[in-house]
Amino acid sequence: MKDKLLFYERENFYELKESKGVEGYEILSITDFIRENDLAQVLDYNTKIIDLTALATYVQIQYIAEGLLRLFDDSTIFISDKKHKEVFKYELRYCFQEFKDIDALGFKDHLEDDINLEKSSSEKIKHRKIIDLTEEELGDFFVKLRDSLYGHEKFKDEFYELVKTFRIFNRIKEHKILSLFLLGESGVGKTEVARTIYRCLGGQKKIAQVNFGNYSSEFSLSSLIGSSRGYIGSEDGEIFIRVRDTDIGVILIDEFEKSNASLFNYFLDVLESGKIISSLAEEINLNGFIIIFTSNISKQDFPLKISPELRSRFDYKGQFTLLYDEDKEKYVEFRVNNIMSKVNMEYEIQLPDNLLEYFLNEIDVSKFTNMRDLNKKIKRTFVDYIADLKSSTTEYEDITSQSKVSIGRKLLNAFKL
Ligand SMILES: Nc1ncnc2c1ncn2[C@@H]1O[C@H](COP(=O)(O)OP(=O)(O)OP(=O)(O)O)[C@@H](O)[C@H]1O
Numbered sequence: 001m002k003d004k005l006l007f008y009e010r011e012n013f014y015e016l017k018e019s020k021g022v023e024g025y026e027i028l029s030i031t032d033f034i035r036e037n038d039l040a041q042v043l044d045y046n047t048k049i050i051d052l053t054a055l056a057t058y059v060q061i062q063y064i065a066e067g068l069l070r071l072f073d074d075s076t077i078f079i080s081d082k083k084h085k086e087v088f089k090y091e092l093r094y095c096f097q098e099f100k101d102i103d104a105l106g107f108k109d110h111l112e113d114d115i116n117l118e119k120s121s122s123e124k125i126k127h128r129k130i131i132d133l134t135e136e137e138l139g140d141f142f143v144k145l146r147d148s149l150y151g152h153e154k155f156k157d158e159f160y161e162l163v164k165t166f167r168i169f170n171r172i173k174e175h176k177i178l179s180l181f182l183l184g185e186s187g188v189g190k191t192e193v194a195r196t197i198y199r200c201l202g203g204q205k206k207i208a209q210v211n212f213g214n215y216s217s218e219f220s221l222s223s224l225i226g227s228s229r230g231y232i233g234s235e236d237g238e239i240f241i242r243v244r245d246t247d248i249g250v251i252l253i254d255e256f257e258k259s260n261a262s263l264f265n266y267f268l269d270v271l272e273s274g275k276i277i278s279s280l281a282e283e284i285n286l287n288g289f290i291i292i293f294t295s296n297i298s299k300q301d302f303p304l305k306i307s308p309e310l311r312s313r314f315d316y317k318g319q320f321t322l323l324y325d326e327d328k329e330k331y332v333e334f335r336v337n338n339i340m341s342k343v344n345m346e347y348e349i350q351l352p353d354n355l356l357e358y359f360l361n362e363i364d365v366s367k368f369t370n371m372r373d374l375n376k377k378i379k380r381t382f383v384d385y386i387a388d389l390k391s392s393t394t395e396y397e398d399i400t401s402q403s404k405v406s407i408g409r410k411l412l413n414a415f416k417l
């Protein structure tokens, strides 16, 4: 059910259109959506208001509206010409909880109040979610994901299928949260998966991340969801702060096995109800979110540590293994290019193209079983490289002073070595 249908007076329409236009809203007629239902699912309800007036011209108003309106996000604003108020109040009685007039004089404020009210409720915080992407954006998302996450091909294939299914079943209200449980040894890239998904969804802030390694005490549930008012430390729980602060509908719960039974039960509820509820009964709706749980436990320990009820609720359980050597080499290449462009940006020094060769000669990737160690080795190799350059005679055109300086000298100066 949608919240409310707002009725405007016909003579106020253009004023309404203009004032909402200034705020970045566009008013669209429902007719477009009757012709093409799919449009409703990709509608950006932050910038569009839907006018239902045209529904009045149909014979089967109730039938059409009930099928169509549930495709719209619950936060969408619906309006109609007041002329049809009595008809709509009856025909749309299963679609809206409330029918409200926006009166001639104060209608701007009225609508404003409604919108502000919605915004003040934490449930209406806007997160970009995988279910909101158009098919084209989804395609781009997967291209980016495949490019920026090295290896883990099987996971990437399975994740693709999962997301497709999730988007469909979320629309018919059967599947609220997509939950992934990633197992694997330290440094194989479990946390990186969550971060990459966040970035590929266009994240500009910080992923909502809670590390359960810090949560093994008896007070853990209150740290997570806050404690009742009146008690010391009745501030917000960490998960609420993190979810409010992020811009993307992805939550990362690291080291999940370190938590305790009360937290396990809490997450059982979250996956079931699709929302987080604080100790002060504040709710954040997580419909359409992806929650990624990571853990270092072995496959054998997984059933021992995590209850069957919870296990069966994860949509995906995957064992992450170390990348193949060729993927590790791709990672080295990525890091070297990354270092080269940063040095170029910071110091206007163009490092030679054969730098990658140098790294691949110096680093035997097969020796590394933890990507963090490989990363450290890459950093060390770069330091060695600069040291080697001390004796280098390679000349390079200095853009600023037009003189010939060796790259080595320039780098040593830049890094004050
Ligand atoms: N497939 C990958 N693609 C790109 N970078 C990766 C990949 N795997 C790991 N890395 C890099 O390796 C480092 C370690 O990875 P990450 O933190 O994801 O490990 P983890 O499996 O979560 O380990 P832990 O269990 O100790 O938390 C990160 O800095 C990450 O950038």
Ligand SMILES: [Mg+2]
Pocket (backbone or CB within 6 Å): 190, 191, 192, 254, 294
């Ligand atoms: Mg991790």
